[in-house]
Amino acid sequence: xxxxxxxxIVLGGINMDLVTFSPRxxxxxxxxxxxxxxxxAGGKGANQAVAAARMGARSFLVGRVGxxxxxxxxxxxxxxxxxxxxxxxxxxxxxxxxxxIGVDESAQNCITQILGANATCGPAEADAVRRALPxxxxxxxxxxxxxxxxxxxxxxxxxxxxxxxxxxxxVRPLPxxxxxxxxVITPNETEAQALVGFPxxxxxxxxxxxxxxxxxGARTVVVKLGAQGAYFTGPNDRGxxxxxxxxxxxxxxxxxxxxxxxxxxxxxxxDLREAVTVASAAGALAVTRTGAQDSMPERRQVExxxxxxRP
Numbered sequence: 001x002x003x004x005x006x007x008x009i010v011l012g013g014i015n016m017d018l019v020t021f022s023p024r025x026x027x028x029x030x031x032x033x034x035x036x037x038x039x040x041a042g043g044k045g046a047n048q049a050v051a052a053a054r055m056g057a058r059s060f061l062v063g064r065v066g067x068x069x070x071x072x073x074x075x076x077x078x079x080x081x082x083x084x085x086x087x088x089x090x091x092x093x094x095x096x097x098x099x100x101i102g103v104d105e106s107a108q109n110c111i112t113q114i115l116g117a118n119a120t121c122g123p124a125e126a127d128a129v130r131r132a133l134p135x136x137x138x139x140x141x142x143x144x145x146x147x148x149x150x151x152x153x154x155x156x157x158x159x160x161x162x163x164x165x166x167x168x169x170x171v172r173p174l175p176x177x178x179x180x181x182x183x184v185i186t187p188n189e190t191e192a193q194a195l196v197g198f199p200x201x202x203x204x205x206x207x208x209x210x211x212x213x214x215x216x217g218a219r220t221v222v223v224k225l226g227a228q229g230a231y232f233t234g235p236n237d238r239g240x241x242x243x244x245x246x247x248x249x250x251x252x253x254x255x256x257x258x259x260x261x262x263x264x265x266x267x268x269x270x271d272l273r274e275a276v277t278v279a280s281a282a283g284a285l286a287v288t289r290t291g292a293q294d295s296m297p298e299r300r301q302v303e304x305x306x307x308x309x310r311p
Contacts, residue, residue: 007058017041055265056264241280
């Protein structure tokens with residue numbers, strides 16, 4: 001591998017996604033006739049690892065799959081995408097992580113997740129992260145593995161001066177002091193609301209939420225606002241990056257494309273505003289395709305979109 005490539009470590013979930021498409025989501029007790037069903041590889045950790053690889057980074061994933069039929073499929077897909085999987089274990093006693101995803105005609109999604117083998121990650125994964133940390137630019141964390149495990153490895157990365165980026169989803173309570181270890185935290189509106197305790201619905205409330213997260217210890221906050229763009233605040237700059245104009249098809253994993261592109265861009269030395277712009281382009285491209293890992297864009301596609309819409 002080119003030694004100039006940033007090395008990105010991802011600790012996180014690995015799922016098989018089971019996806020239904022329908023005109024709208026059913027109400028409680030209601031059956032809605034859908035239009036299509038597909039399966040694809042997902043999981044926030046795996047998605048971000050694939051996205052980082054496609055953005056040109058050396059991508060190293062730590063996590064677990066189960067002993068079911070999905071496990072080998074998930075590992076093969078990661079390897080094909082260029083992700084290093086020596087840190088991925090197999091728990092023969094558990095199912096692989098599963099996400100049952102509904103997508104409506106406006107491209108919004110609702111998700112029921114079974115953590116499966118992801119929830120059994122523990123000391124072995126902490127050791128795998130520690131072994132991988134030397135030479136790393138960033139450690140990407142989410143909450144599909146236990147928050148305590150993510151907290152533990154964040155301490156190790158922080159002590160070595162490695163950037164810690166937390167995607168605080170799915171919403172789960174954070175250990176005390178976790179935010180003070182986060183160089184970057186990237187909630188969406190729902191996650192931001194859970195962290196600060198008030199609704200986050202647009203740029204103004206995102207700015208207020210970001211200020212609250214800075215007070216709690218985070219050093220840089222990027223609030224993903226979907227079709228309203230992304231609000232960011234850091235030590236030297238703050239503002240709103242407007243969304244890119246694309247035809248949305250499926251919003252699943254757009255935040256994962258965003259996070260990985262943000263981490264790679266920051267590792268390459270881009271300033272925060274430019275990095276958020278690159279991340280926003282990556283997220284925008286992800287919504288133009290169905291799938292999770294399959295929708296993670298290549299770097300050249302991200303650069304082309306930026307040239308076309310932000311000349």
